[in-house]
Amino acid sequence: MPSLTPTSLAVSDAITHYRQIRELTRDELAYVLQMAGHALSADAIAEMENRDRPVGVDDLVAIAYALGTTPAVLLTHIPIDMPAPEGPLATGLPGDVGQAEARAWIEGRTQLDHSSRSRWWLNEVGRLRVLVAYHDEQLQAVRAEISDLGELAVQEEDTPQVQVLHERVREGEHALSQSEIALALAERQLDELRAQLA
CATH class of the missing domain: 1.20.58 (Methane Monooxygenase Hydroxylase; Chain G, domain 1)
Structure with a gap:
């Protein structure tokens, strides 16, 4: 399994987390995505959740919509079992940027200068x-x-x-x-x- 960046880890875990909150199986999520015009198989969803397949931008947007959340929420998700980060919370950001500030930046409510x-x-x-x-x-x-x-x-x-x-x-x-x-x-x-x- 490839070494994933913090943001990839967050999104992979977030897909599982929000899918389970919505009480959807992978097959059901695949069906919802199909109805929204973004074909993604249950196997592909499993690969994303298991960190065996990267989540593309199109997938991110479609999955967020299907799960009733936003791309910002998926991108800034912190896995419950995640140890204290040794680096930045999200890929490429300063190490002291926390979840709320990262989400505000992703949503365009602040800059990071x-x-x-x-x-x-x-x-x-x-x-x-x-x-x-x-x-x-x-x-x-x-x-x-x-x-x-x-x-x-x-x-x-x-x-x-x-x-x-x-x-x-x-x-x-x-x-x-x-x-x-x-x-x-x-x-x-x-x-x-x-x-x-x-």
């Missing part, structure tokens, strides 16, 4: 700060709701309504934690880009 990358990360930091504030506000609101119930919340903790409130607290804490981590990583990336200019 230093100035554009700095602006993109500055916007990302701003977006994540808003997200952190939103999750914090939502979490405080549900905690206040429980607090307003006072002793009743303790006495009735087994009731579905109180359990729903406690589940919302757990979900809110998780969402807040994840957004804070994402913000910290984005701030670090922005700081590193700024340091490169110094």
